[in-house]
Amino acid sequence: MSEGWGNELLxxxxxxxxGLIVGAVFGHALWGLLLSSLVYLGQLLYHLKRIVxxxxxxxxxxxxxxxxxxxxxxxxxxxxxxxxLKRRRRLAGMVSSFRDxxxxxxxxxxxxxxxxxxxxxxxxxxxxxxxxxxxxxxxxIDNLVRQPVFTDYILSADHTRxxxxxxxxxxxxxxxxxVLPFGDTQQLLIVRDASLLHRLxxxxxxxxxxxxxxxxxxxxVMRGYMEIVEDDENLPEDxxxxxxxxxxxxxxxxxxxxxxxxxxxxEREDARLNETLVDIPALIKGLMQxxxxxxxxxxxxxxxxxxxxxxxxADKKAVLxxxxxxxxxxxxxxxxxxxxxxxxxIHGDQACFLVEDNGPGIxxxxxxxxxxxxxxxxxxxxxxxxxxxxxxxxxxxxMVSHGGELDIESELGVGSRFTCCFPGTRxxxxxx
Ligand code: ADP
Numbered sequence: 001m002s003e004g005w006g007n008e009l010l011x012x013x014x015x016x017x018x019g020l021i022v023g024a025v026f027g028h029a030l031w032g033l034l035l036s037s038l039v040y041l042g043q044l045l046y047h048l049k050r051i052v053x054x055x056x057x058x059x060x061x062x063x064x065x066x067x068x069x070x071x072x073x074x075x076x077x078x079x080x081x082x083x084x085l086k087r088r089r090r091l092a093g094m095v096s097s098f099r100d101x102x103x104x105x106x107x108x109x110x111x112x113x114x115x116x117x118x119x120x121x122x123x124x125x126x127x128x129x130x131x132x133x134x135x136x137x138x139x140x141i142d143n144l145v146r147q148p149v150f151t152d153y154i155l156s157a158d159h160t161r162x163x164x165x166x167x168x169x170x171x172x173x174x175x176x177x178x179v180l181p182f183g184d185t186q187q188l189l190i191v192r193d194a195s196l197l198h199r200l201x202x203x204x205x206x207x208x209x210x211x212x213x214x215x216x217x218x219x220x221v222m223r224g225y226m227e228i229v230e231d232d233e234n235l236p237e238d239x240x241x242x243x244x245x246x247x248x249x250x251x252x253x254x255x256x257x258x259x260x261x262x263x264x265x266x267e268r269e270d271a272r273l274n275e276t277l278v279d280i281p282a283l284i285k286g287l288m289q290x291x292x293x294x295x296x297x298x299x300x301x302x303x304x305x306x307x308x309x310x311x312x313x314a315d316k317k318a319v320l321x322x323x324x325x326x327x328x329x330x331x332x333x334x335x336x337x338x339x340x341x342x343x344x345x346i347h348g349d350q351a352c353f354l355v356e357d358n359g360p361g362i363x364x365x366x367x368x369x370x371x372x373x374x375x376x377x378x379x380x381x382x383x384x385x386x387x388x389x390x391x392x393x394x395x396x397x398x399m400v401s402h403g404g405e406l407d408i409e410s411e412l413g414v415g416s417r418f419t420c421c422f423p424g425t426r427x428x429x430x431x432x
Pocket of ligand 1: 325329330333334357359360361362370371375376377378382383386387388389390391392393416
């Protein structure tokens with residue numbers, strides 16, 4: 001039994017015995033008992049009233065010194081209150097030191113509420129995005145960072161990727177942005193300076209472009225001489241084979257230089273897509289003429305499933321390059337008489353180009369790396385087929401630059417399926 005109850009029962013006992021004795025002295029023991037019970041009850045109610053008043057004033061300071069169970073209740077509340085206060089102070093201290101560290105993190109951090117309005121931002125975010133405190137609190141972030149790439153990203157439901165934008169403060173610098181879920185409904189926008197990475201990428205792509213251009217002239221000269229020499233009927237027989245090999249290698253280097261140039265220009269951040277309405281069915285028709293010629297002796301079975309009305313707002317040259325890389329790969333890697341299916345149609349709200357073959361297939365461990373530059377499953381086979389190892393890398397870049405995706409599925413011994421899906425916003429219907 002608690003001390004409060006003990007005191008209270010003692011007090012009740014004293015009142016009852018006192019009342020009984022005094023009542024007995026006057027010859028009315030029961031009346032004495034009743035009277036003392038009433039006095040005790042009145043006193044208890046009065047004590048409880050003082051405690052209730054103390055509670056209703058916020059239980060500040062020690063409870064009234066009324067003794068018994070009423071004081072015991074007050075004491076319990078008071079101690080709990082003090083413990084809570086200590087805990088709140090500790091938590092407030094933690095929150096404030098957490099905020100201080102967040103405020104000084106070198107990455108820009110912006111906390112957004114459900115309506116994408118700014119609830120809080122740190123010092124780096126002021127610097128990166130030019131945010132002003134307190135004017136920009138409660139402003140929608142897409143009203144302050146006005147760049148189409150950013151607006152599309154922040155309004156979309158998919159924030160798994162990172163985007164790069166020009167800094168709103170200086171168009172010469174670049175920033176990397178990522179949105180993470182924060183709590184139940186909030187989002188945390190993280191902004192990083194990506195200028196150094198960009199400069200390095202530009203140096204690399206400038207180097208590749210310059211080197212490729214430098215290689216082009218000697219290659220053109222070599223190719224010209226090779227054609228003259230190859231056509232020479234008086235060429236000694238023992239030179240014919242090596243010269244044919246040299247011609248094949250020159251053609252391979254030529255393809256390599258072209259692919260390197262194409263990839264480097266697709267990667268350039270200042271590369272603009274030359275967007276037009278592209279009649280994809282007509283493009284595929286032209287591409288298939290080349291495909292039939294390339295397949296010729298191998299007699300592949302081609303199946304075409306083309307939506308004849310489906311066009312695309314896209315860069316025609318880039319899209320043709322992506323599509324031909326996939327179709328030519330299928331021809332190169334599928335054995336003679338194999339089946340190659342080329343499809344173009346709507347899948348969900350996207351327009352997808354599919355190339356399927358029943359060739360050798362690719363083991364699962366290679367699939368995620370297949371679109372890396374120069375990644376080949378079988379190097380000698382790729383070289384024999386005239387491959388540069390850059391084809392799928394080009395396809396992926398074309399898809400990324402169009403806001404689409406390349407998906408690769410394959411099973412050893414069964415075949416492969418390469419799917420390029422373009423976003424619904426690019427899809428157009430051909431009329432007439
Ligand atoms: P390459 O010029 O070597 O063909 P790609 O980037 O186009 O380079 O392809 C990368 C690798 O993917 C190829 O070396 C090959 O191993 C594999 N590959 C591509 N397409 C197919 C296909 N249809 N069937 C089997 N393997 C393929």
